[in-house]
Each structure stands twice: as C-alpha cells, then as structure tokens.
Amino acid sequence: MTLATDQLNSRGLRISGSATRELANSAMGRENLIPLWFGEPDQSTPQFICDSAAKALKNGETFYTEGLGKPFLREAIATYQNNLYDCNMATDRIAVTLSGGNALNLAFQSILDDGDKMVTTLPSFPNLLAIPALQGADVQAVNIRPTEDGWKLDIDEFLDRAKGAKVVLLNSPNNPTGWTLNHDEQRYILDELRNRGTWIIADDVYSRLYYDGKAAPAFLEISQPEDRLIVVNSFSKAWAMTGWRIGWLTLPASLTPTVEKLMEYSAACVPAFTQHAALSAITKGEDFIETSNQRYLKSLEVVSKRLSEFPNIKFPRPNAAFYAYFQINGVTDNMAYARKILDETGVGLAPGIAFDPDAKDWFRLCFANSTDRINEAFDRMTPLLLSQ
Secondary structure (H helix, E strand, C coil): CCCCCCCCCCCCHHHHCCHHHHHCCCCCCCCCEEEEECCCCCCCCCHHHHHHHHHHHHCCCCCCCCCCCCHHHHHHHHHHHHHCCCCEEEEEEEECCHHHHHHHHHHHHHHHCCCCEEHHHHHHHHHHHHHHHHHCCCCEEEEEEEEEEEECCCCCHHHHHHCCCEEEEEECCCCCCCCCCCCCHHCCCCCCCCHHHCCCECCCCCCCCEECCCCCCCHHHHHCCCCCCEEEEEEECCCCCCHHEEEEECHHHHHHHHHHHHHHHHHHCCCEEEHHHHHHHHHHHHHHHHHHHHHHHHHHHHHHHHCCCCEEEECCCEEEEEEEEEEEEECCCCHHHHHHHHHCCCCEEEHHHHCCCCCEEEEECCCCCCCCHHHHHHHHHHHHHHCC
C-alpha cells in the first residue's frame, strides 16, 4: 500500500522520537508499576493552587485572555523574580506561556533563522535539541563531563565552540545531571557572549530545586534589561504543576511584541483559570517549595546509599534538580536494559540515550518520590543489577 508519507520530506519526519516516551507508552496502565522515568513529583498539586483554578472556573473565567498573559500574573512574576534575584524587572519583560516547552519554542522562533548555529550541552533534555532543530538550526553540543567533584563543563571549550553561533542554550540546573553553573562562570559567559552579540537562552526550569541555597545562580542577577538574554521558566517542577502546562519567558522588552505575535499564531493565549492557579503558586507557594526540597533531599540520600551498594555503578551526586543520572558498567544498550528492568521488575527508568546518543550505559531516575517508593524500586531491581 502506498502511504501518504512515502515521498514526504519534512523536519518532523526526520527528527528522532523520545526514547523515554517510547518506553513509558509501552507500560502505561500496567499494574504495580513504579514509574521513575518522567521528571515529576509523586505528589499532586497543592490544594490551594487547585482551589484558585476552581474558583476562576466557577466565576466563568473561560474566555480568551491577553496574548502575553493576564496583567496580574505578569506583574506577580516580575515581583517574584525581583525579590528572588534582587533585580529591578519591569512587567513588560514577562510573557506567560503554555508550559516551558511552549516558552522554548517561542524563544527560538523569535531569534532563529534557517541554518543559524545553536550551541548547547550534552547530556541534555531532548526537547532542547529537537526544538531548534525543527526550526532549521544547526545544533551543536559540548559535553558536560563527570568528575570526582560532580559534573563539570569546560567553559572555554564551550565558548570556543560557540564562535559564530547566533544563540547558545544553557540549562542550569541541568536535566538530567543536576550540573549547575556558578556565579563566576555565568558572568564570564555573559561578558564574552555580550561582546560577540550572541544570544543566550537560559533554561531555568529547575532553578528552585537547588540544595545549596534558595535558588540556583541565574543570569537575571547579573544581566541588563536589553542584554540578548531570554530566560525560560515553568510552574511544572517547583510547584508540582506538570499537568497544568504553564510557564513564562523573561526577555528584553524590545522582543516582547515578537513573542506576542508568535503566541497568537501558535496557541493564542493561556487559559485564565490556569493563570489564577499560577498566581497562587508564585505568591503563596514558598513553604511548599521548601518542604518539597527537604523531601527530595531525603530521597536523594536514599538513592545515593542504594546506588553505592553496586560496585559497577558510577553516580556523580547532583546539587540540584531531582534526578539521579548514573552509569552501569557493562551495559552496552541502555534502551534494551531499561526494557529488561521494566519487564522483570516493573520499575521505569529513562535510558541515557534519551539525553545523549553516546550515553549507552547511563540511566536517569527521578527521585521526587517517597523514600518508601524508592526503596521498593531498588529492592525490586537489586537482583538484576547485581547480576549485571
């Protein structure tokens, strides 16, 4: 049978699918599954956030909203960032988006043209590579490397590779490694790329999942309003709102009208009731963030202890995000091995090839789960891991 796509040539056909999604789809609905592949906590969105959405729906707020977001939420986000980073940000630099993914698309669409060079890091959340590639960019990457002191990026190597790039993307804290830029590294990068006229897209989605302070170092702390800097953020991780699909962009005010146009042509606007929920999260959610991070730290301790029991496993400990990214010596096909773990134990891990095509013996485990659940997962996996 002739297929409609037989002679179709498109970026959508050429782009690789998500290995994590492929694995997860094969097991969704399975009984007694412990899914540790996706980056989301095992706790539901706090009730006070849900109540705000329900109240907005009850009041009939089901109509189109402003393309850049409701003024009350844009103002609240600006105030939140001003307080968090001790900066002086105007509301006209904020755009509310349908998730962090939509924010990334809008950011790249705003500045990319066909063939533009974009440089980022590996391992990386696959969307950070796929989104610019789908928009015609020449995507290149520099490896973050595991060391005795955690994950490290050679900043000079990165800046050398970024010569001639129109934009670089830095996801710090990083998914899947937890690697985080420090203040000095950020200032060095910003100064150098500012001199070159290179754009920076900073993915700060995990900025509040940071275990050495209130928030991870941010370019917003050291930048000027019209620097070529776009910061991507989301309500998904810090406030347990993965299913709500709401995020935001912080950008130069001169670029805001461009984002507004693109938003109109992609999704029009963000629903009003989710914006009310986001307002409650960002104005009333600090206690929830603090409690969640304390919980994640306890889970990280359990993961670290359990992984240390296996001499063939290497685990550079993260200081941010909620992922354990670890290497199992002797594995040569982590997609096949992840399937084996899933089939034999009911535990879902993300294969490293989802984040780096050469990481064939690495795996990601999301530890935003109860310590009981994590211990159960390791109890199930231990016989298999010991036999590897």
